[in-house]
Amino acid sequence: MSAPTVSPSEGQLRRAASALRHDPLALTGAAVLVLLVVVGVAGPWLAPSGINDVDVDRMLQAPSWAHPFGTDELGRDVLSRVMVAARVSLQVGAVSVGIALLAGVTLGLFAGYYRGWVDNLLMRCMDVLFAFPVLLLAVAIVAVLGPGLLTAMIAIGVVYTPIFARVTRAGVLSVREQVFVRAAVSIGASDLRIMRRHVLPNIAAPLIVQTSLSLAFAILSEAALSFLGLGVQPPAPAWGRMLYDGRGFVTDAWWLGVFPGAAIFCTVLAFNLVGDALRDVLDPRQLTVNEARRSTG
Template structure:
């Protein structure tokens, strides 16, 4: 006598792809925050009530009101407008810094994992040397050498996060290159370039995508940190880190100058982290049960 197991959720009704990820409340919240962040980046000129650079000394240090919903800074500039425009700097940092780390790190990881031997030894020793430095210290050294500025701070952060992508992809490539389909393609005469780009890389990038999402929040924090220290975006740029630096001297008398940029950083980082955790759970078969 056999026992029939009935699937409580028919295959035709099982959520797939993005719907399966969004079943989690945390994933939906993370995606919503990320989408709002992206929309504000595009719509900042339409949503912001004032020009973020316009000064009105008669409104200097004005508390939140109907005229200035998030208050005004020491120069009378509208804080809501400056926070909204700060989303552009944050998104630019994510695209440039995280993109640079992703491109360079994946290239190094792919080459070292696929070829092995002296190629792997040289690349991994360089990666280990970079990892030996604390992240913030290395970023400070690079920015100090290149000079302060948003572009240089993004390059520094990209270099700092490159080794993490390199090590992760190398581990994936070492596992994938021993797969049967890779061996079969090699036996059929596929070139090394074709094996790397057609078979090994596409089957190794899932953890990389998850890491890129999680690292996006860290990039926002690191960029704001360098700007806070005066090494990132320079005044009067409406960068969140620079806004925090402006507000530290007025925190007891004008708390809104530092509070709202800090909340913006918190929400964006929270959104990326929640979305990254959801993607990790979705792609990890041990967590998807």
């Protein structure tokens, strides 16, 4: 005999999907993200030109019908490079946040469930990482491992791990004292089974919100690393690297910085819009605030 698995997260997710359908800002953000995924996946085939097709005869041409985003200092089509660079940003965001999510949730689960010296040891380590500025720690990790796409993803994943560990631990501390967890313990369920079947499903909501918000910051971090020359290496296109390459042509070729910057801005804004909408629906504290406002209004 086993204790029933309690998973109110299913109802929360349905409520979140319904709320998102009625939120114009969230729908706009979701539409931008869908477009970004399509461009990221099919970018090499949708791009009107090759990303490294050099043509000095058309260097630094302003936006036109032939080149809607203009050309860079080597005559390469900026639109094509922006489109292909979307895949890099999505890849870095997904992999790095995946690393942070896996490591942070694991550490937070053990820290919150076992408490005591396990909690102190794990969370003090997370506090040490959390004390460093995000970009500074990422730069230090990349400096040790060497610049490149893989090391950038690892560095960003490491620096965001403490956030997921803290969110997970806070959720576990509140859930582990619930009746259904005590029931599972009383019938002899193993700790791993309790954490996997009873604790984790009930803290999924804040983790989903944190994941959506962290994706935006991960893309910003990747752009910063690429701007510093520590992320994606040339000739592969990356939005941050394109901003760096265009810094010397700000007055003569404004499009070199405007369009990659606009791509970063729209992507981060879209993730934040979706993340804020999810937080309004899934965060219990936010739900309490919204209900209080409706009752007083």
